[in-house]
Amino acid sequence: MIKIEKLSKFYGKNQVLNSIDLEFKKGKVYGVVGENGAGKTTLFRCLSGLEDYKGNISSNYTKLKDHLGLLLTEPFFFSKITGREYIQLLANSRQIKLSNIENKNIFDLPLNQYASTYSTGMKKKLALTAILLQGNDVFILDEPFNGVDIQSNLIITEIIKRFKELEKTVIISSHIFSTLADTCDEIYLMKNGEVIKKVEQVDFNNLEKEMKEFTVGTRIDKLELK
């Protein structure tokens, strides 16, 4: 279990996370939704230990980060490193010995090509493959469906479902509500650095409606489209 208590984060005087309390249990999939700038990525960076913060994050692990697979919104790639070497690098960093990478290339990526030349979706799939092969127990997936084709979307959704069966903890942020509704047990709605709503699976439909009303409202009418 991962427990977040009174988590706050400031960038200078600007508060981006405000006293967040959350719990992530084993074998559950959690969704985090919110507008751009709501604080989702910062929450993930704090949770993984990439950012310092105020408050407390505790878990059953001595070092949570060593069991954590983090998929960044925009994964970074070195200019002259192949897809295969990227996977190898991330495995090496966790002392994982990989064999037959080609067989585990479920997204059919051109692994001998420089990763920096990949398209946005391919980069995402490569970064995801690399963290999947690290053998993690906890996964934070920041926008895993962004730029990814429909076939891969289906594969990622199935992987998340498989993780649930394997008792892993998964935290996902996405702007595509249907994928979250398909996979998540709970969804947290964030706004201005706060978790303003926690929604269980049975209420997902209401959440989508509420979000639509709240977000769209009469905004489009202002354009006076004809």
Add this chain to the structure above:
Amino acid sequence: MIDFGLPLLIGYPLLLFLFILLSNYLFRNTEFANYVYGLIALSFVSRLSDPKRNDFLKSIFNKDKYKKLRVVENLIYCLPFTLFLIYKEQFVFSILLNLLIIIIMLFNFSTNVNVTIPTPFSKKPFEFAVGFRKTFYVFPIAYVLTYISVSVGNFSLGVFSVLLIGITCFSYYSKIENDYFVWNYNLSPKEFLLEKTKTCLINFLLLSLPIIITLSFSFFNQIDILIVFILLCFAYLTTIIFAKYSSFPNEMNVSQLILIATSLIFPPILLIFIPLFYYQSIKKLKDILND
């Protein structure tokens, strides 16, 4: 104006001083200095041939203006080398070098070429895998220089080949990586630094092994000097790794670079700098590695 935390009025003269110092060192130690110097100048100027950069220039200027601009750029970039060659009265070489520089401009790297350069370091990315691909041409040059050094009996030139590989490997560690790639390690800061250093020294040895073996057999009576230079390469490579992480997640600052440059005059001072950078690195890596 301040650049990298150092006033430009100090930075530029310092850079010039280091350039003259190293050029003098090269010309004092080998009679083939002008060849080596030419190759260094060419590799320096070839950086301006980056396809993306040139595509951008082509999109702004017409064909004639683009060519003129590239010729002038290359000549200006090469100017310090040209002036030093003239100072050394190597007039023919300076003319040849400038002609080559102009020819390089005509050499067009295609943007569509996406060839993956094979590297022996695929199993242990990333510094050497990336670095090797960026500087692969240096290694045949170093091996050819070793061959020349043996055929003409010039030990200094052979030692220079080892140093050339050392400097090349040194450059692989000049930039700090994205924090994600450090965060991923499930090692303590001490283990992390040892792992990085071990990989670097083994890979450097692998690359310089053909030279070391050749020189050891050909100049056996000077093997002690060769060992000293190899150890110096080890020391500088260790220094750059520790210095790099001592300012993590930021890039190395100029004061660190000045300290390293100062040690060129008096290398034993590394015995102070290495532990200093090491302890600073441990401190900086503690947060990201959650130690």
